[in-house]
Amino acid sequence: MVEPFPAVHHLVSTxxxxxPEQLHASDLLRAAFPGGSITGAPKVRAMEIIDELEPQRRNAWCGSIGYLSFCGNMDTSITIRTLTTINGQIYCSAGGGIVADSQEEAEYQETFDKVNKILRQLEK
Structure with a gap:
């Protein structure tokens, strides 16, 4: 389902x-993490390319935030627009999905649009 937000539209999947009884929700999270919408496909090779090309680790950005209850329930979301604080510095991260028919200038601009939306909230 596509959900509209003030700055962008997002494809949301539930x-x-x-x-199986012998598995726990943490097993599922471990097997599915990181999300394919963040890494690309084929997943393992895409993650190798990301490690080769990106100068910094992604940390919380493009990770997952959620909960895992004692009874095994879990709900997570991929952190695609993120503010993090490291050693007193605030970092704003955003990105976009690049596919075969992407228009690279439009994707690049969309990343700036996403970050600007976050930064404007900090100015209030």
């Missing part, structure tokens, strides 16, 4: 499952 996935539900019943795991």
């Amino acid at each position: 996935i539900t499952a019943q795991l």
Whole structure:
């Protein structure tokens, strides 16, 4: 489903499952992490390319925020627009998905649009 937000539209997927009894939600998270919408495909090779090309680790950006309850329930979201604080510095991170028919200038501009939306909130 595409959900509209003030700055962008996002494809949102809700996935539900019943795991076999011998598995826990943490097993599922470990197997699915990081999300394919963040890494690209094929996943393992895409992650190798990311490590080769990106000068810094992604840390919380493009990670996941959520909860995992004692009874095994889990709900997570991928952190695609993120503010983090490291050693007293605030970092604003955003990105976009590049696919075969992407228009690179438009994707590049969309990344700035996403960051600007966050930065304007900090000015208030």
